[in-house]
Amino acid sequence: MASTTIVEVAKALGVAPSTVSRAFNRPHMLLPETVARVREVAAEMGYVPNRHARALSTGRTSAIGLVLPDITNPFFPPIVRAAQQAAEERDVSVLVAETDNDPRRELRQLDQLRPQVEGILLASSRLPEDQLDEVVRRDRVVLLNRDHPGAARVLIGSGAAVTAAVAHLAATGSRRLCYVGGPRRSWSEHERLSAVVRAAEEHGLTVTTVRVESGTYDDARSVAESLHPERTDAVIAFDDVVAHGIIDGLAARGVTVPGDVRLVGCDDALPIQTHPRLSTIRLPSAQGVRRAVEVLLSGEGAPLPESRELFDGTLCLRETT
Secondary structure, X not given: OOOOOHHHHHHHHOOOHHHXXXXXXXXXXXXXXXXXXXXXXXXXXXXXXXXXXXXXXXXXXXXXXXXXXXXXXXXXXXXHHHHHHHHHOOOOEEEEEXXXXXXXXXXXXHHHHHHHOXXXXXXXXXXXXXXXXXXXXXXXXXXXXXXXXXXXXXXXXXXXXXXXXXXXXXXXXXXXXXXXXXXXXXXXXXXXXXHHHHHHHHHOOEEEEEEOOOOOHHHHHHHHHHOOOOOOOEEEEOOHHHHHHHHHXXXXXXXXXXXXXXXXXXXXXXXXXXXXXXXXXXXXXXXXXXXXXXXXXXXXXXXXXXXXXXXXXXXXXXXXX
């Protein structure tokens, strides 16, 4: 059976074939109601756009890339979902690549994606500043959670909420705070650590820091062996995975949360509930990612103009504080 052509759809609608083409390729050039009508009739007639032909004729691949450091971290699957939903609304696909927190692999993934996509969302980049400079100048890229001057970037921040968490811990009697950090190259790690140090000084709390560079549950559980109630009565963890490891590591030694040590996580992305239920910082990840897709697909060419947008998280108090 012969497939329906763009000319046949245009004839049925009484419009030029270029109007049908724009409804699929460049919908921003038409009124929303026109786009909806064209796509409705096209669907009824069984017309399916040929993405390969579109790429050859327009130079647009109708795909974007999403590069992220660790797909196993619960923070990132909702990022992928939000990016796919936002892209699908614009008739664009998403190609996902993981770097395993390795800057060299990150560069390889960028090189492989570049000819296949119209632009790239680069999430939590681990690249050194000079290499990231080159990427930003050369490619059509939006940085997600990396505050790099000169780039288009969208930040899902936790600084204000971390400050509120420290204030809450101080108000409820904590005096000896430990921050258990995450990957050294992470922008979020720098933001959270800086907020902890500033807020602790403001409220008169002592601060110690340890780091779970891998960000894994097992390593966080091991770190908990160094946390003793006589030296630490409150912990802020880099994320909920680290917090979960700390809860279990403390429990194995008979240290109770929140009886002996209060605990706050970050990201509210853990797919299971801890016991007791974890106080954490809820991040507006989906909102930030949708905005990042919008910025990436706006305008033409590379590089994108510099821009900076911040979406702040909120403190969510449960049973561990």
